[in-house]
Amino acid sequence: MLLTLTGNAAMELAYKLDSYGKPAWIALTVLGFMAWWPLGLAILAFTIGSGRMGCGAKRGFSRWQEEGGDALRGAFGRWSRTMPSSGNRAFDEYRQETLRRLEEEQKDFRDFLERLRQAKDKSEFDQFMADRRGRPAEPAPDAPSGK
Numbered sequence: 163m164l165l166t167l168t169g170n171a172a173m174e175l176a177y178k179l180d181s182y183g184k185p186a187w188i189a190l191t192v193l194g195f196m197a198w199w200p201l202g203l204a205i206l207a208f209t210i211g212s213g214r215m216g217c218g219a220k221r222g223f224s225r226w227q228e229e230g231g232d233a234l235r236g237a238f239g240r241w242s243r244t245m246p247s248s249g250n251r252a253f254d255e256y257r258q259e260t261l262r263r264l265e266e267e268q269k270d271f272r273d274f275l276e277r278l279r280q281a282k283d284k285s286e287f288d289q290f291m292a293d294r295r296g297r298p299a300e301p302a303p304d305a306p307s308g309k
Contacts, residue, residue: 180214187214 179186187209195202209215247254 184215 179190187205191202191205191209193202194205245257248257
């Protein structure tokens with residue numbers, strides 16, 4: 163039996179798993195590998211790329227994660243922009259405007275967090291340099307005489 167999920171069903175599954183937290187995503191990934199390794203790999207890539215595993219705490223990984231998340235949102239954004247109409251044009255316009263505003267706020271918040279990280283890095287570096295300047299100079303090791 164081949165399981166295929168439509169866009170709405172996939173989003174509902176993601177919301178349901180999000181309500182259970184990381185253990186549910188880990189269990190789904192393990193089951194995916196048990197069923198068919200490419201499926202498990204796809205689930206693993208999705209959970210890491212979407213930030214559901216919390217891997218963004220590592221600074222070296224966070225930029226890649228944000229770029230990958232932007233790519234995923236771009237791919238799924240095309241789907242979300244073509245959502246079926248509710249039948250009420252005013253509501254559809256309101257929904258589109260709200261989604262656009264939320265995406266903009268998310269981007270602004272990410273930029274704010276990046277500025278905070280940069281400021282923290284700078285203050286830590288400045289503290290390191292101040293501590294280093296305040297230390298007495300260590301005597302240079304004597305060069306071997308070679309005799």
